[in-house]
Amino acid sequence: MIGHIASFLGAIERDDEGLRVSDNNVIAIEAGTGTGKTVAYLLSVLSLAKSAGKKVVVATGTVALQGQLLDRDIPDVMAATGWDYKLALAKGRGRYLCPLRLQQCTETAKAQDAGLFLFEDELAFQPDRQSGETLQAMDEALQTGSWDGDRDAWPDAVPAQTWQALTVDRNQCAGRRCRLISECCFFQARESLEGADCIVANHDLVMADLALGGGAILSAPEDTIYIFDEAHRLGNTALNHFASQCRLNATTQWLEQMQKTLKAMATPFAEMPDIINRGAELGEISLLARQLLHQATPLFQSTLENSESKQGYGQGFGNSQVQYRYPEGRVDEACRSLSEDLTAVFVRLSGRMENLHSVLEEALENAHQPVPRVDIEQYFQVAGQWLGRASGATELWSAMSYPDPEGQPPMARWLTHEDNGDIRLSVSPISAGLRLYELLWQRCYGAVTTSATLRVLGDFERFKSDSGMAPQTQCEVVAGAFDYANAGLLVVPDIGAEASDARAHTQALIEYLPDLLYPDSLTQLGAESAEKNEKSSNGGVLVLFASRRQMEELVDALATDLPWQLLVQGELSTAEIVSRHRATIDGGERSIIFGLASFAEGMDLPGAYCEHVIIAKLPFAVPDDPLQAALAEWVESKGGNAFREITLPDAALRLIQACGRLLRHESDRGRVTILDRRLVTKSYGRQLLASLPPFKQVIEGV
Numbered sequence: 001m002i003g004h005i006a007s008f009l010g011a012i013e014r015d016d017e018g019l020r021v022s023d024n025n026v027i028a029i030e031a032g033t034g035t036g037k038t039v040a041y042l043l044s045v046l047s048l049a050k051s052a053g054k055k056v057v058v059a060t061g062t063v064a065l066q067g068q069l070l071d072r073d074i075p076d077v078m079a080a081t082g083w084d085y086k087l088a089l090a091k092g093r094g095r096y097l098c099p100l101r102l103q104q105c106t107e108t109a110k111a112q113d114a115g116l117f118l119f120e121d122e123l124a125f126q127p128d129r130q131s132g133e134t135l136q137a138m139d140e141a142l143q144t145g146s147w148d149g150d151r152d153a154w155p156d157a158v159p160a161q162t163w164q165a166l167t168v169d170r171n172q173c174a175g176r177r178c179r180l181i182s183e184c185c186f187f188q189a190r191e192s193l194e195g196a197d198c199i200v201a202n203h204d205l206v207m208a209d210l211a212l213g214g215g216a217i218l219s220a221p222e223d224t225i226y227i228f229d230e231a232h233r234l235g236n237t238a239l240n241h242f243a244s245q246c247r248l249n250a251t252t253q254w255l256e257q258m259q260k261t262l263k264a265m266a267t268p269f270a271e272m273p274d275i276i277n278r279g280a281e282l283g284e285i286s287l288l289a290r291q292l293l294h295q296a297t298p299l300f301q302s303t304l305e306n307s308e309s310k311q312g313y314g315q316g317f318g319n320s321q322v323q324y325r326y327p328e329g330r331v332d333e334a335c336r337s338l339s340e341d342l343t344a345v346f347v348r349l350s351g352r353m354e355n356l357h358s359v360l361e362e363a364l365e366n367a368h369q370p371v372p373r374v375d376i377e378q379y380f381q382v383a384g385q386w387l388g389r390a391s392g393a394t395e396l397w398s399a400m401s402y403p404d405p406e407g408q409p410p411m412a413r414w415l416t417h418e419d420n421g422d423i424r425l426s427v428s429p430i431s432a433g434l435r436l437y438e439l440l441w442q443r444c445y446g447a448v449t450t451s452a453t454l455r456v457l458g459d460f461e462r463f464k465s466d467s468g469m470a471p472q473t474q475c476e477v478v479a480g481a482f483d484y485a486n487a488g489l490l491v492v493p494d495i496g497a498e499a500s501d502a503r504a505h506t507q508a509l510i511e512y513l514p515d516l517l518y519p520d521s522l523t524q525l526g527a528e529s530a531e532k533n534e535k536s537s538n539g540g541v542l543v544l545f546a547s548r549r550q551m552e553e554l555v556d557a558l559a560t561d562l563p564w565q566l567l568v569q570g571e572l573s574t575a576e577i578v579s580r581h582r583a584t585i586d587g588g589e590r591s592i593i594f595g596l597a598s599f600a601e602g603m604d605l606p607g608a609y610c611e612h613v614i615i616a617k618l619p620f621a622v623p624d625d626p627l628q629a630a631l632a633e634w635v636e637s638k639g640g641n642a643f644r645e646i647t648l649p650d651a652a653l654r655l656i657q658a659c660g661r662l663l664r665h666e667s668d669r670g671r672v673t674i675l676d677r678r679l680v681t682k683s684y685g686r687q688l689l690a691s692l693p694p695f696k697q698v699i700e701g702v
Contacts, residue, residue, distance in 0.1 A: 001031055001040035001450075001478045008474060009048045009225065009446050018053050019222060019445075026447045026473050028231070028463065030454040032480020034666055037450050038073045041227050045448060046085055046198060048225075054445050055219035056198040059206045061230030061237070063091075063152060069229075070200045088196035089189070090218060092205050096186040097138065097149040098168045100178060100377065105165050106135050131162050138166075142183070149185025157573065171357065171384030177364040179373070193218070203234055207241040210439040221443040231449035232653065235466035238432035239627075246396040248300065249422040251389075252293045255286045258386060262286075265379060271370040275359055282352045289345045296338055300423050303335065304415055322417040325626040328633060329410035331400055339400035346394040353390050357383040399427040408434065412630035430631040433468030441468060452480070453656050456649040457691050482663050482693070489671045490659070490695035492679050499617045499676040506550050509616060509675060510557045516614065516673060517541060517562065517592060538590045539611030539670070540581055544600045544658050546617040551594050554616075564590035569599055578605070585609050601657045606664035613662045615674045618688070619654035620647060648684055652691045659692055 005027065013022040031037045041058075049056045060066045070089050078085065109132040138154070141147035147154065151163060173186075181187060193199055199218060206226070209217040218224070228234055262279045269275045307324045326332075331339065360380040363369050369376065404410040409430050416424045429435065441447065449467070456462045460475040482488075493516075497508035545551035548570075555568055565584050567577045577593060584591040585608050595603065597619065603610075621628045628650075632642035655674075662670045672695060679685040680702060689697070 001029060001035060001037065001476075002044045004029055004476045004478070005041060005044035005448055006048060009045065009448075012052075012446055014052065014445075023470075024472070024474065025444065026441050026449065026469055028454055028460055028469065028473060028475045029448065029450045029478060030460075030476070031450055031452065031478040032482070033452050033660060033664065034481030035452075035478050037229065038069065039077060041229075041448055041450065042074060042077045042198075043081070045225055045227060046083065050085075050197060052225075052445070053223075055196070055224045056227065057201055057206065057218055057224050058198065058227045058229065059201045059203050061203055061233040063095075063202060065229065066091075066200055066202050067152065074198070074200070085197040086195055088192045088199050090193055090199050090201040090205055091150070091152075091189065092208065093170065093173070093186050094167050095151050096189060097142075097151070097166045098173070099142065099149075099180040099183045099185065100174075101166050101168060101381075102135065102139060102142075103180070104378070106139065109135055131159070134158065134162060142185075148188070150189070157575075168381065169384065169388055171387045172381045173384070174361060174364055174377070174380060177361060179364075179377075190217075203228065203230075203237040204241070206440075207238055211241055214439065214443060221440060222445060225445055226440075226447040228447065228449045230451050231467070232451045232453050232463065234436070234449070235432050235463075238436055239428060242432060242435055243426065243428035244392060244396040244399060245424055245426040246393050247418070247422045247424045248293055248297050251393060252290055252297075254389065255290045255293070258286055259283050261382060268371050268375045269379075272363070275356065275363075278352065278356045278359060282349070282356060285345065285349045285352055289342070289349055292338065292342050292345060296342065297423065299334060299338060300415055300425070301417075303332070304417050304423070321419060323414055323624075323626065325412065325414040325629055328637070329404060329413050329630060331413060336401060339397050343394065343397040343401050346390055346397055350387065350390040350394050353383060353387045357387050396425060396427055400425065409634050410630070412627050414626040414630075426626070428627055430627060430634060431466060431468075433465055436468035437470075441470070452660060453653055455691075456653050457687055462645075462649045462653075480693075481666050482668075483666075484663070484694045485696050487669050488662055488693070488695040489698065490692065491671060491673045491698045492677070492700060493673065493675065494677065494701040495675055497677075498681070499678055502547075502550070505617065506553050509550070509554055512675070513543075513554065513614070514558060514561065517564075538585065538588060539608040540585050540590075540605060541592045541612045541614065542599065542603065542605065542610050542661055543592065543594050543614040544616065544661075545594065545596055546619050548596060550616065551596065555594060562592070564592055567591065567593045569593075569595040574599075578603075581605070582609055597654065600654065600661065603661055604664060605661065607668055610661060610664075611668075611670035613659065613670070613672045615655070615658050615672070615676070618651055618674075618676045618678055619658065620651045648687070652688055655688060656692060659695075663693075 008027045011022075012020055012025055014020050031040070045056055058069060060069065066089070070087065074087055077083075078087075134156075138147070142149060151158060175181070175187075178184065201218060205217065206228075209215070210221070214221045262283045265279055266276060269279075304322055304324050357380070360376060360383055363371070363376050364373070364380065367373075399411060400413060412426075412428050412430050414426050416426065418424055449469075454460055454463045454475075455477070460473075463469075464471065464473055464475075493512070495505075495508040495512045497504040499505045543554075545554075551568070555566070559566055565580070567581055569577065572580070581591045581593055582605075593599065593603075600619070623629070628646070632646055635642045635645050659672050662668070662672055679689055680699060
């Protein structure tokens with residue numbers, strides 16, 4: 001892997017100013033678990049980047065891996081090599097406490113008088129004894145220097161509503177104009193990026209930087225070699241950043257609250273007519289926006305009610321919501337015309353908000369303003385929150401208004417009638433490839449993308465397409481360190497029911513699963529493997545479900561009869577589930593985890609913590625997911641086969657990830673059981689089996 005990366009990056013041509021002139025600047029490397037990916041890309045990239053005068057940005061798919069890199073992996077490499085590289089950690093603003101908000105929340109807690117102006121879709125801070133104690137402890141930790149304001153470094157879990165009240169977004173931050181800028185946790189962290197040779201970030205932060213034009217948070221793409229670890233996540237992360245949505249009722253309520261707040265501003269800002277006048281203009285436009293939204297609600301409601309395509313949507317979780325997806329992303333004329341009007345109004349609204357925001361920001365610099373600074377600070381934060389929300393609404397209505405460019409994949413556009421009666425409009429690209437190509441690959445000096453799962457059904461085509469990489473992108477495969485044939489067993493039993501029949505399949509699981517969970521049911525892996533397994537016969541079991549409803553039905557049916565600890569995703573935090581599971585296994589007792597898709601990818605349980613992975617059903621995407629449906633529609637319109645090109649490859653990738661929970665170290669041993677006979681009865685089953693790690697296979701009934 002070192003050789004592949006070093007030879008590739010070393011071949012990039014650049015001009016006299018150090019700018020890349022060659023086109024081939026991205027490499028994709030699938031490197032199996034246990035390869036030593038981190039060591040490989042650090043040893044090969046760091047020295048080459050320094051010689052080329054470039055920064056290195058290592059971007060991970062999760063915050064957990066980000067911390068592991070900075071706290072363990074990179075220091076180990078530095079210690080072993082004796083290299084002297086300056087390292088820095090980059091996280092989003094929302095991971096850091098704002099000292100000004102801490103002060104405001106503390107005063108609110110003392111006075112029991114909410115003054116943070118957090119509106120309907122934000123979680124208002126409601127101080128209680130516990131939150132008050134937490135605020136006091138945080139303040140003391142900041143003052144003594146024992147904590148840097150990083151949420152991930154706080155020793156205890158912080159409730160979401162408390163943390164949300166303690167942070168600000170880009171528009172709510174006064175930056176250098178803030179009176180507590182010298183204490184700002186976020187800016188102190190950002191200063192560490194200056195002069196850093198290697199910055200450890202995550203995919204979300206890279207996308208946020210690119211959305212701001214690149215170089216706003218991290219180094220400029222032209223001066224950067226990116227390393228994307230867990231690169232299989234990159235496409236979905238990008239899609240989340242490029243999507244937009246708007247809730248009609250919630251937006252109307254927000255505008256109503258905004259008008260009340262603007263009226264309330266008249267008293268404290270009576271001697272600042274510039275702010276009063278701008279607020280009045282804003283109030284007039286917000287009234288017009290509310291009137292248009294009142295027209296929009298029955299129009300979109302009618303679309304939902306009258307469409308023959310309306311369907312339940314809830315991924316089988318029992319909370320189905322009526323939704324409608326616009327075929328080929330084409331909005332009908334009435335909705336399109338109204339969306340144009342709303343776009344124009346929200347453009348004006350955003351402009352007036354930006355003006356008010358700027359005036360309040362300037363007022364923060366004037367120590368002789370007739371209004372107390374604390375009032376200006378709070379209203380500045382309010383205006384910043386308004387500005388961010390109005391900008392998001394503008395993006396949504398603009399995307400609903402204008403047709404997609406000819407020849408490019410259309411945007412997916414859909415309506416959802418939520419459980420609370422609100423209507424949500426959503427717009428998203430069906431592929432992030434074009435955006436990633438324009439914002440990232442076309443601009444960056446070089447990039448290394450790596451993961452244990454980049455190939456799907458034997459090739460890199462789906463990964464390159466989703467990520468926007470050129471067809472000629474160099475792709476390499478580095479074998480993992482595991483002896484799969486001797487270390488693991490893959491079993492497909494005959495449980496007497498097809499997974500396509502949900503009711504029969506669930507009943508079969510209720511009857512079959514208890515026997516499968518007993519230690520004696522771990523089929524022998526041969527004499528040598530059985531001997532190694534003997535010492536941990538109470539090893540952990542991870543059961544993965546494709547449906548929350550099915551998981552809950554199994555819990556209801558089995559929980560009281562199982563003689564071992566059963567931990568269920570959603571009943572406890574992931575960290576608490578892992579902690580209890582490990583403690584139980586360490587104590588010589590048996591523990592079982594029931595989980596959904598996120599546990600199939602992010603769960604790391606080496607050795608005895610996971611000796612058996614049970615996959616209840618093949619992880620096909622939910623058929624009524626609007627984004628997947630729009631992508632399938634696009635593929636079919638081009639003469640392709642959506643199942644073969646999208647559904648099957650995606651299921652293969654998820655299945656590989658799920659099987660990857662079993663072997664984490666070379667000494668691990670265990671079994672994977674897949675309780676879905678479609679691997680045997682369907683023509684695509686052989687393809688899925690062939691894409692899995694080369695475990696010894698036992699297919700019952702064949």
